Amino acid sequence: MVTLFRWLVRLTVALIAIGLLMGVLAWYFAVRSLPDYGATYSVPGIAQPVEIVRTTEDVPHIFGSSDRDVFFALGMVHAQDRLFQMNVLRRAAQGRLAEIYGPGAAGADDLARRLGLYRNARASLEAQTPDTMQALRAYADGVNAWIHQVNLGARGRGAPELFLFPDDISYWEPADSLAILKLLAASSTVQLRREVLRARLSLIAPQRGQDLLAAPNEPPLPGYAAMFSGDQFTGAERRGAQPDWASQLAGYLAPSLGASANGWAAAAQRTAAGGALLANDPQFALTAPGLWYLARIELASGGVIGGTIPGIPAVLSGRNTKLAWGITPAQIDDQDLFIEEVQPGDANRYRGIDGWTQFQTRQETIRIAGAEPRQITLRDTQNGPVLPGMHLNIDTILPAGHVAALAWTGGYGGDSSMSALVGLMHAQTRQDAARVLGAMIAPALDVTLADADGVGQVRAGALPIRAANSPSMGRLPQPGWLPEARWQGLAAAPETLTQLAPSTGIVATTGAILQGDTAQGYDRSGHFRLDRLSHLIQSREVHSRDSFIAAQNDIVSPVARALLPLVGADLWFTGEPAAQGTPERQRQDALALLANWDGAMSEHLPEPLIYAAWMRALQDRIVRDELGPLADELTELYPDFLMRVFRNANGAGVWCDIRQSTPVETCTEIARQALDAVLLDLTSRFGPDLASWRWGDLHRARHAHPALGDLRGLSYLVNLIQPTSGGFSTIAQASGLGHGVNPWLNVRGATYRGVYDLADPDSSVFIVSTGQSGHPLSRHYDDLAELWRRGEYIRMSLDPALARAASAGITHLQPAPGD
Secondary structure, eight states, X not given: OHHHHHHHXXXXXXXXXXXXXXXXXXXXXXXXXXXXXXXXXXXXXXXXXXXXXXXXTOOEEEEOSSHHHHHHHHHHHHHHHHHHHHHHHHHHHHTOTHHHHOGGGHHHHHHHHHHTHHHHXXXXXXXXXXXXXHHHHHHHHHHXXXXXXXXXXXXXXXXXXXXXXXXXXXXXXXXXHHHHHHHHHHHHOOHHHHHHHHHHHHHHOTTTGGGGTOOTTOOOOXXXXXXXXXXXXXXXXXXOOOOOHHHHTTTXXXXXXXXXXXXXXXXXXXXXXXXXXXXXXXXXXXXXXOSOEEEEEEETTXXXXXXXXXXXXXXXXXXXXXXXXXXEEOOOOOEEEXXXXXXXTOTTEEEETTEEEEOEEEEEEEOOTTSOOEEEEEEEOSSOBBOOTTGGGGGGGOOTTEEEEEEETTSSSOOOHHHHHHHHHHOOSHHHHHHHGGGOOSSOEEEEEEETTEEEEEEESEEEEEOTTOSSTTSSOEETTOGGGSEEEEEEOOGGGOBSSOTTSEEEEOSOOOTTOGGGOSOOTTHHHHHHHHHHHHSOSSBOHHHHHHHHTOOBOHHHHHHHHHHTTTTTTOSSOOOTTSHHHHHHHHHHHHHTOOOBOOTTOSHHHHHHHHHHHHHHHHHHHHHXXXXXXXXXXXXXXXXXXXXXXXXXXXXXSOTTSSSOOOHHHHHHHHHHHHHHHHHHHHOSOGGGOOGGGTOEEEEBOTTTTTSTTTHHHHOEEEEOOOOTTSSSOEEEOOSSSOTTOEEEEXXXXXXXXXXXXXXXXXXXXXXXXXXXXXXXXSTTHHHHHTTOXXXXXXOHHHHXXXXXXXXXXXXXXXX
């Protein structure tokens, strides 16, 4: 017995020692993957020495003797700090995520293959200008130089994630950068999602369903089912699968995920310092690390500084010595879904304009970690690629024997958008910028511009040409065999959407389609933010950098200010004060708080929490009996719809009546019931004292690591959780998840913010949402996150002396002998 005990002790000690040794080895190799910012490297591919000065915030300032050498170094610094992220973005575009993540990513791979993101990226190489091709090749060489250094020096495989997700990282190619830009374009647009929703609404609630999405003065839509006379629809009322948010972020970006931004500028005559100002804040899903990376590069045309996306060799939002620019995804209708009839008895043919037509097919293999490879057949029609029915629940709107194909402005080879973005960095004036942006195809962007002589905005990107007799003008999925439904080609944005010398000296955009702008669609998403932004910048005659910063961090909800007076019109201060501790008194207290609230969505206040929960519950009660299970999938608030209902516009007040009940409910009754239910729920969470509730207790930003964020034990180290102010309609946008236990979890926001001051360029500022490094053990992994949360910034300067004075390390690249 004693001998057995001794052996058990020895075995326990041995296991502990082995565990400690493995932990030490894992730590050692993980730390080995941290780059040395003070090292000197001999690398092939550069003609002259290159200097990379890292500031204390890990912002690289790259100095070289030629543009080619500078782009080489940009590729190298991106790879040093974000190698895993770059590889995951590339895999997401290629449709190869399942090779490292396993079966859960196979659906995303299937979609990326069907969209042809990588195939079209390769086909777009020949459309690039010679300067852009040189930049793409040099950038790829720089990425590969770091991969070579990782292999040469056993640097922990380049990223600690690769110990848990083994991956042989292939060398970078120019097409990889184009593919990431294609993925960005597919992720930025939500038009496909809205078409599917409109079709489901038309099927489930044919009389009033379009109230939910209709824009003011929008002509009525045709009935969706009427376009397919005689066909049977059986799935519209089925409960659609709610995609897991974390799985959607497996590749950092995903088609139809959605993106937004604010962009505005003031000319010199409207600023206190006598120089133009420009602000920009691209808004994407929150991840750790964030999507954006700060960098400065010194080109032959001058210094360029601002926000980049690892994998793309361009400063997408920033400034050079003479010009500043910012990008905003333009929410134009750049996607149409076509319903194609498959020939009965022959799944290889579909109904075309001239009769039954053969699908263009190809076979591909999705390799899956831990599972057998999956063979898929990709089919294309004359309208575009056939999409999987599970994507966005497309199968719920398909008649029996039909499939859906997508026409999309970004779904083609020959896309010169990368050349437009690279050329933008060299532009010296607004006119130069407008000229090079003419090459933009997808994503469609509103580009805000500022130089010494003024400000302007350019709508850049391709627009579909639809026939005048198109059945729905792209608002609903249409029969693919109708000639009048098909696209007639692509066109550049009309010149009326370019203004380079506004008389007011002010330009502003949130990407929203303006009322009456029917050539680009009717989706006015973002117009509340645009109204608020326009009010802030037009209400001041003279602006400063600080007033731009204040506007960029504005947390007043224009939707709250618009809805509460309507929804609570018959609820404010009605009756005598109820007894303390009763539900009636709690409702009165809540209404009193909201009546005196200015709409500021501060994390420290209870009013934003009460308002947000009330509006969510109210919308659900209004639509639940009409839409059934589809109501579970409405993850966002539709303020225009609620305003129509409470104003009874065109009889929309009928939504408030519960069809299943005998009495006729009024909107006031539904509003009161929704508020009472919300107060009961919040009381169970936070107690009965309303004044102690805090918006930030539920509205917490979750910057999730796409690979490690759901792993127990590691999630605490790699995910960043912060209470945040703002909401979905505030200028400082902070959109909630929309479903689950905490639908107010903040999962979208401004992952980059920049304010560019041309009067004093070195006082310009910028920030990213996490930090520069993607390495969880780096001090730069999250060192900017708290500044970002508080609405603070770091300086952006093109002064080499300032960069060197604040350097945390200087990397020297030397040409390899004989190169």
